[in-house]
Every structure is written in C-alpha cells, then in structure tokens.
Amino acid sequence: MATFEPVLSRNVGHPEVLEVAGYKKRGGYAGLAKALGMEPDAVIEEVKKSGLRGRGGAGFPCGMKWGFIPKQSDMPKYIVCNADESEPGTFKDRVLIEHDPQQLIEGCIIAGWAVGAETTYIYIRGEYTHGARVLEAAIRDAYDNGILGSSVMGKGFRHDMYVHRGAGAYICGEETGLLESLEGKRGQPRVKPPFPAIVGAFGAPTVINNVETLCCVPHILERGADWFKGIGTDERNTGPKLYAISGHVERPGTYELPIGVPFSELLATAGGMLGGAELKAYIPGGASAGLLGPAHIDLPLDFDQVAKAGSMLGSAAVMVMDQSVCLVRAVMRLSKFFAHESCGQCTPCREGTNWMKILLTRLERGEGSSADIRVLGEICEMIAGNSLCALGDAAAGPVRSLVANFSDEIEQHVEAGCCPYEHRRYFTASGASAQPTHSN
Amino acid sequence: MSDSPNVRGGDTGATAEAPAFPAEARARLDEIKTHYPQPKAALIPALHLAQEVWGGWLPEEAILAVANEMGLPAAEVSGVVSFYDLFHAEPVGRHRIRVCTNLSCQLRGADEIMEILRDELAVGEDEVTPDGRCSYTHFECLGSCDTAPMMMLDDRYEENLTPERVRQILEELD
Numbered sequence: 001m002a003t004f005e006p007v008l009s010r011n012v013g014h015p016e017v018l019e020v021a022g023y024k025k026r027g028g029y030a031g032l033a034k035a036l037g038m039e040p041d042a043v044i045e046e047v048k049k050s051g052l053r054g055r056g057g058a059g060f061p062c063g064m065k066w067g068f069i070p071k072q073s074d075m076p077k078y079i080v081c082n083a084d085e086s087e088p089g090t091f092k093d094r095v096l097i098e099h100d101p102q103q104l105i106e107g108c109i110i111a112g113w114a115v116g117a118e119t120t121y122i123y124i125r126g127e128y129t130h131g132a133r134v135l136e137a138a139i140r141d142a143y144d145n146g147i148l149g150s151s152v153m154g155k156g157f158r159h160d161m162y163v164h165r166g167a168g169a170y171i172c173g174e175e176t177g178l179l180e181s182l183e184g185k186r187g188q189p190r191v192k193p194p195f196p197a198i199v200g201a202f203g204a205p206t207v208i209n210n211v212e213t214l215c216c217v218p219h220i221l222e223r224g225a226d227w228f229k230g231i232g233t234d235e236r237n238t239g240p241k242l243y244a245i246s247g248h249v250e251r252p253g254t255y256e257l258p259i260g261v262p263f264s265e266l267l268a269t270a271g272g273m274l275g276g277a278e279l280k281a282y283i284p285g286g287a288s289a290g291l292l293g294p295a296h297i298d299l300p301l302d303f304d305q306v307a308k309a310g311s312m313l314g315s316a317a318v319m320v321m322d323q324s325v326c327l328v329r330a331v332m333r334l335s336k337f338f339a340h341e342s343c344g345q346c347t348p349c350r351e352g353t354n355w356m357k358i359l360l361t362r363l364e365r366g367e368g369s370s371a372d373i374r375v376l377g378e379i380c381e382m383i384a385g386n387s388l389c390a391l392g393d394a395a396a397g398p399v400r401s402l403v404a405n406f407s408d409e410i411e412q413h414v415e416a417g418c419c420p421y422e423h424r425r426y427f428t429a430s431g432a433s434a435q436p437t438h439s440n
Numbered sequence: 441m442s443d444s445p446n447v448r449g450g451d452t453g454a455t456a457e458a459p460a461f462p463a464e465a466r467a468r469l470d471e472i473k474t475h476y477p478q479p480k481a482a483l484i485p486a487l488h489l490a491q492e493v494w495g496g497w498l499p500e501e502a503i504l505a506v507a508n509e510m511g512l513p514a515a516e517v518s519g520v521v522s523f524y525d526l527f528h529a530e531p532v533g534r535h536r537i538r539v540c541t542n543l544s545c546q547l548r549g550a551d552e553i554m555e556i557l558r559d560e561l562a563v564g565e566d567e568v569t570p571d572g573r574c575s576y577t578h579f580e581c582l583g584s585c586d587t588a589p590m591m592m593l594d595d596r597y598e599e600n601l602t603p604e605r606v607r608q609i610l611e612e613l614d
Contacts, residue, residue: 333546
C-alpha cells in the first residue's frame with residue numbers, strides 16, 4: 001500500500017486541472033490522443049483486456065458493455081455518464097467531478113470514439129449544483145480548446161457533451177430509470193430486454209457508465225491494460241479504486257487504493273475507529289449491501305470476496321459503526337430510505353419495502369414479536385428477483401444480513417419491549433431534547 | 441392551491457392569458473432544447489428554471505407555464521414534478537434547508553441538527569416560518585458523508601455542522 005501512487009485522484013489539490021491547459025500539463029489528454037490513433041475496436045479490446053469492471057455498483061465488465069453496441073446502426077449512438085451518485089454512503093464520484101472534470105471528459109470522449117457515439121450526456125444528480133457548474137465550465141473550456149466539438153484534437157471526430165441535472169430520485173441511478181429521466185419523464189425503470197446497448201437514450205444504442213469507470217479509461221489507454229491489471233487482487237478485480245469511508249472513523253473521506261484492499265487497512269488509512277471505539281459492524285458497499293461484523297475485519301474489499309462474505313462491494317461506500325450503534329435502528333433508517341425511493345412500479349418492491357420499514361420500526365421500538373423477524377426474512381425472499389430493477393433486491397440486502405447475522409440484537413428488542421440502546425447524542429447532553437425529531 | 445389565479449379548467453381560459461416564462465428563462469430553455477434529439481428531454485431542466493423563476497417552488501401557474509413552453513399536457517408535467525424530491529408543489533421558504541439524515545449523517549448527529557432547526561425556527565418540518573424566510577426538511581443522502589452532519593442551504597452545501605454553526609447560519613439568513 002505504501003508504494004501505491006494515486007491514479008484517479010492524483011490531480012486533487014491541483015486546481016489548474018479544471019482547465020484543459022493545466023490538465024494537459026499534468027499529463028492529461030494523452031490517453032485520448034493515443035485512443036484517436038487506434039482503431040475503435042482496438043480501444044474496446046484494450047479496455048476488455050484491462051478487466052475494468054463498472055464502479056457504479058454492479059461491477060459489469062466495461063469493455064464487454066461497449067462491445068454490445070451494434071457496429072452498424074442507422075441511429076446515432078450515445079454515451080451517458082451516470083453521475084447520479086445517490087447510493088447512501090457514496091461520495092467518491094463527487095470528488096472526481098469537482099476536482100478533475102477534464103479526466104471525466106476525456107474518458108467520455110474515448111468511450112464515444114470506441115463505440116462511434118458523437119454525443120455524451122452527463123446525468124448528474126440535481127443536488128450536486130457545484131459539481132454541475134464545475135463540469136459545465138470544464139466542458140466550455142474543452143470546446144474552446146478543440147477537445148470537444150466538430151474535430152476532437154483535430155482528428156476529425158465529432159463529439160458534443162452536455163450536462164443534464166436530475167431532480168432528486170435515487171432510482172435515476174438505475175440505468176433505465178436514468179434514461180427515462182433524461183428523456184423528460186418519471187424515472188421508472190424499463191423492462192429489459194431490450195438493453196440500453198440496443199435501445200437506450202432516445203431509442204438509440206447507448207453506453208451507460210459510472211463516473212469512476214469512465215475516469216479509469218484514459219489511464220488504461222495511456223499506460224496499457226497490463227499496467228491496469230497489475231493493480232488489484234486478481235484477473236477479475238483490477239485497477240485502482242476509490243473507497244468512500246464514513247461513520248465512526250477518525251478521518252472520513254475518499255481514499256484511492258488498489259481494489260481488494262483489506263477493510264482493516266482502509267480503516268487504518270482513515271485514522272481508525274472514532275475515539276478508539278470498538279468496531280461493531282460495517283457496510284462495505286453502500287445502503288444496498290449487507291452488514292458485516294468484526295469477523296470480517298481483514299476481508300479484501302473486491303467484488304468477489306465481498307460477495308463471498310454475503311455482502312457486496314457495490315459502490316465501495318464503507319459505513320462504519322461502533323458498539324454504541326443500535327443495528328436495528330441503523331437498518332430501519334436504510335429501510336425508510338428504500339421505501340421512500342421505490343418508484344412504485346412493481347408491487348413486490350413497492351409493498352415489500354414499505355412492510356420492511358413498518359416491521360423494523362415496530363421492532364426497533366420494542367413493539368415487535370419474534371414472528372415479525374420471521375416475516376422480515378420472508379419479505380426479503382419475496383422481493384428479490386421479482387421486480388424490474390434491482391432496487392427491491394438492494395432494499396433486502398441490509399435487512400437480510402441483519403436477520404441472518406444479528407438476530408440476537410433484534411431479539412433483545414423483543415424481549416426488552418424497548419430499544420436497549422441509548423440513542424447517542426453527539427453534541428448535546430442526553431435528555432436536553434428528548435423527542436426524536438422526525439419519523440419519516 | 442385552490443386560491444391560485446386563472447389556472448383551473450377551461451372556463452377561464454378564454455380571458456386569462458396562458459402563463460409563460462420570462463424572456464430570459466425562455467431563451468435559456470430554447471438553448472437547452474437544442475441539446476437533445478427530442479425536445480421533451482428539456483422538461484426537467486425547464487422545471488428547474490421555472491422553480492428559480494417562481495421562488496423555489498412550482499405553483500399551478502408555473503406548471504402551466506412549463507406545459508405551454510414544452511407543448512405538453514399540464515397533467516404530464518405534474519406527474520413528473522411529483523416524482524422528484526427537488527421539485528416542490530407546495531410553498532417553501534425563501535431559503536430552503538435540506539438536512540441529510542441518512543445513515544452516515546445519523547451516525548454523526550443529524551437528528552440533533554433537525555432538533556436545532558425545529559427549536560430555532562419554531563415551525564415543523566416542511567412548514568414555512570411566518571415571515572416566509574425559511575423552511576426545512578429531512579433529506580436522503582446528499583453525497584457528503586465525509587463531512588457529516590451536513591445540510592443543503594438553497595443550492596449550497598453546509599458541512600461539518602455543529603449546533604453553533606447551524607445557529608450562526610440561521611442568523612445570517614436574509
């Protein structure tokens with residue numbers, strides 16, 4: 001770890017890179033220059049060879065996704081950058097957007113060249129107003145410097161780029177929900193197939209990639225697939241990775257490390273547990289991922305090993321909880337989130353997320369029964385795989401892990417008839433204002 | 441919204457002028473429409489613009505104006521508005537506070553930030569202070585978990601909050 005040089009975040013702290021000139025001085029646009037000198041298919045092959053897997057949550061191989069785009073098509077093709085970053089606990093893409101927008105622009109153009117798309121839409125969540133402004137300024141500067149427009153870097157390839165702001169809906173991070181939203185509709189996921197590679201934005205073949213995924217691309221082109229593959233745990237888990245760690249740690253933040261870093265090492269990088277407290281549980285991949293306990297302290301955080309441990313790497317948003325945390329309350333908060341964010345289209349998800357919220361709220365208050373715990377587990381099974389998108393499965397992730405690994409703690413609530421944990425106060429003395437402020 | 445002027449049904453349509461965007465907003469919208477092969481894709485940008493024009497929320501007049509500008513039925517525009525948390529069909533304060541209360545912020549004191557807002561502003565969540573200055577609401581993860589607890593004030597992030605800092609921010613609101 002000590003020898004690892006940041007790749008994706010190397011320009012953080014160098015504000016000159018917001019503009020093309022400063023970005024080029026620090027080595028930027030070398031990957032694009034190289035890509036434009038290659039056949040598009042060779043670019044796709046290089047990305048395939050690198051083993052790059054999507055950094056948005058699903059971990060789908062990026063090069064394979066690009067390869068699904070039809071070579072012959074009468075329709076225009078599109079690149080859509082998913083900058084909707086809404087998975088609770090995730091704030092890594094914001095760093096890339098705000099601190100190194102040219103890197104993202106470069107990745108988008110390379111993707112465009114590889115699949116023959118002349119337009120990129122960057123769909124950024126509506127709350128990231130600063131990020132949207134930074135991107136818009138960077139795009140203007142890229143046009144002014146011949147990076148975007150009718151002839152990218154003077155090579156005759158046309159590429160246009162637009163920032164499209166969302167308006168606050170988690171489901172728009174799901175790729176077909178995002179497409180609906182981009183087209184000016186409610187962000188309700190589509191029936192698949194057809195997949196976006198065939199029928200995507202405006203009915204045309206579309207590549208949808210996460211911000212971090214696209215930011216990896218220029219480096220793969222510049223330094224080669226073999227270099228990229230040399231970072232990480234194995235052939236299926238390659239490259240540098242941004243880990244966003246928050247909760248009860250001394251120095252919450254985004255840390256770039258080789259994919260597969262053990263949790264204990266990431267925790268140490270973040271300064272260890274807040275106030276030296278003892279670890280109770282952590283969520284390795286955002287709100288959709290199952291909770292893991294101290295037994296998994298040394299788990300390598302890559303796609304496959306986290307999955308093997310019964311959770312998922314997801315967006316690598318690591319939320320850390322110490323012994324003071326009531327895990328029932330923590331999961332209840334996440335289930336409220338999913339109940340709010342379910343788009344309502346599919347019955348198992350709409351009803352299931354709501355019932356998980358109701359049962360967990362009841363159990364957390366100590367008003368639940370052992371039967372409720374069983375029903376919670378059953379709901380998880382009824383939701384999973386039974387709706388159009390993955391939101392229902394995501395909602396089941398933390399609940400299932402709570403029931404499977406921390407059922408003692410739920411039982412404690414049932415037996416005590418109340419929450420056995422004092423709701424910790426961070427700023428004011430306990431009892432100063434005893435009422436909970438909201439129940440959503 | 442029963443007291444909204446001129447906007448309900450066809451019976452007043454003959455005399456009432458259809459609500460429209462101010463010239464500057466329309467010029468911006470016309471430019472945005474050129475970004476897409478289908479102009480309808482400009483609907484969400486149009487709603488953002490309308491919300492700026494109409495003081496942070498979308499009264500029926502604003503919905504009708506967007507419908508006119510976009511050539512869409514008002515019902516379709518309303519359907520989109522109701523889907524997204526950043527669009528408001530009810531009045532909001534001149535300043536809008538959205539407190540992240542999702543897990544990472546909850547683990548660093550977000551619930552107490554909500555208590556302070558309730559105590560200082562002396563109104564409930566989603567209510568507007570009597571002077572129209574401010575409204576507040578809890579919100580899902582705002583993607584700033586490393587600076588928890590945090591909140592969004594209008595379109596700006598206020599991070600690493602403490603009770604003192606929240607009180608100071610409220611005092612400074614115009």
